Amino acid sequence: MVALLSKLAINSDRLYLSINELAEIGKLDNGGVCRLAFSEADIQARQLVSRWMQEAGMAVRSDAVGNIIGRYAGTKSQAALATGSHIDTVPIGGRYDGCLGVLAGIEVARVLHQSQTRLRHPFEVIVFSDEENSVIGCKAIAGNAPTDPERYRRKDGTDIQTCLQMVGGDWDKLHTAQRDRSEIAAFIELHVEQGGVLEAKNKQIGVVTGIVGQYRYMVRIVGRPNHAGTTPMNMRKDALVAASRLVLAINRLGMETIGDQVATVGHLTVSPNGTNVVPALVNLSIDLRDLSEENLQYLITEIKKEAVAIAANTGTEITFEQKLHVLPTLAKPELMATIADVCKQLDLSYDYLPSRAGHDAQEIGRFTDMAMIFVPSRDGISHSEEEYTSPEQCAQGAEVLLQTLLAIDKSY
Incomplete structure (x- = not known):
């Protein structure tokens, strides 16, 4: 005292x-x-x-x-x-x-x-x-x-x-x-x-x-544009579907991982962004924050594992670029x-x-x-x-x- x-x-x-x-x-x-x-x-x-x-x-x-x-x-x-x-x-x-x-x-x-x-x-x-x-x-x-x-x-x-x-x-x-x-x-x-x-x-x-600490990434998801009416569902490489699955995976990991972390996707762009076009490209952000650097490293590793599986399942290509790393x-x-x-x-x-x-x-x-x-x-x-x-x-x-x-x- x-x-x-x-x-x-x-x-x-x-x-x-x-x-x-x-x-x-x-x-x-x-x-x-x-x-x-x-x-x-x-x-x-x-x-x-x-x-x-x-x-x-x-x-x-x-x-x-x-x-x-x-x-x-x-x-x-x-x-x-x-x-x-x-x-x-x-x-x-x-x-x-x-x-x-x-x-x-x-x-x-x-x-x-x-x-x-x-x-x-x-x-x-x-x-x-x-x-x-x-x-x-x-x-x-x-x-x-x-x-x-x-x-x-x-x-x-x-x-x-x-x-x-x-x-x-x-x-x-x-x-x-x-x-x-x-x-x-x-x-x-x-x-x-x-x-x-x-x-x-x-x-x-x-x-x-x-x-x-903060980890910030930009993620690029590349699919293939095609006609929304004539392309069968099983023949699509839909970048937005892949992005949606990744967003949900990030949220799940943020919720379920033991710790006090937060995980956010706050920015997302879609191209060509047409009503009748299968999305070809999505850019999204990831913001991770926690007092534990070890936990942050674990989270981004798990997120990248999820991305590999999602890319294989959707026929897309997913790449990560780190924009910020604050201890x-x-x-x-x-x-x-x-x-x-x-x-x-x-x-x-x-x-x-x-x-x-x-x-x-x-x-x-x-x-x-x-x-x-x-x-x-x-x-x-x-x-x-x-x-x-x-x-x-x-x-x-x-x-x-x-x-x-x-x-x-x-x-x-």
Whole structure:
């Protein structure tokens, strides 16, 4: 059990005012937010957040990939305790995804500054660049960013060097953004769940056990086009029939395999897509996620076995192309235990759950201790103008973050 809670506390009204003020930048008519990375709205938001950091007594700098790092000095010269997330959004996003983690971190700094409290460790709040697209900010800090600039070209064609110049970064100095355990002792990210588990279980806080690994494939199924009226059923090489059987096999394996995996086919195209033509070509996607890399490897192996049998049975050709492979990152058990103890002392209900979405913490956790705190998302909705987490829930998450940081400052 951690030590008794500090008398320091989050100012919930101030936190929620910050959330709403930031949401005005890039606000859409439907109530959502569009603040794409490196856009004018993103730049304005960066300026506002940087000013808030400075007002909270933090020294603020930007690294080579445009990560904003606010640092509140500690009493000892040692590795920092860090938190943070991102402030860029999807094209039609909400006001909580990423932003809550950043603004809760700034609120922690405000509480420390206002009370003239110094931790033993320096305290950092990091705003990671372009989490919603390239994830270049956290990857660069972890030293895992691919060095091919074409990997980061924006959808409108703008190259990464131009994007970084807009926010004071420099692609040619990418390597200088890398950090290690000697600089960051632990990283704790507060985030909205972006799912409905906490709400369904009526829990106030989620203690994240880890961030799932992801396998993503594109599958090409080649059959033979022919007249739908004149081709007997036993003479067809129907690519869509083969695809349908594969989709059902993927779903079955996702349901029946022992583990906590998810398996999804979310994209499918059919050619020539004519009413009276036997389908000749289908392209489909496979998205696999789990905390167990071993389980993911088992799933894709079994899926490929199913594909071989389906291809033989339907006279089609099925090929796989891997598009993404992200290794899972497990949360540090000691940090999870501290978060749970803080919840008990705050009389907040909690449960353990994995994060099935990617987060900046996933990359940071590859070189230092990592944990995440979830708060509920109403109806499990995120990446939408309907995204909502109540002021009370935001404050509860921020309070758990504050008290966890104060507790581990004594033990790290």
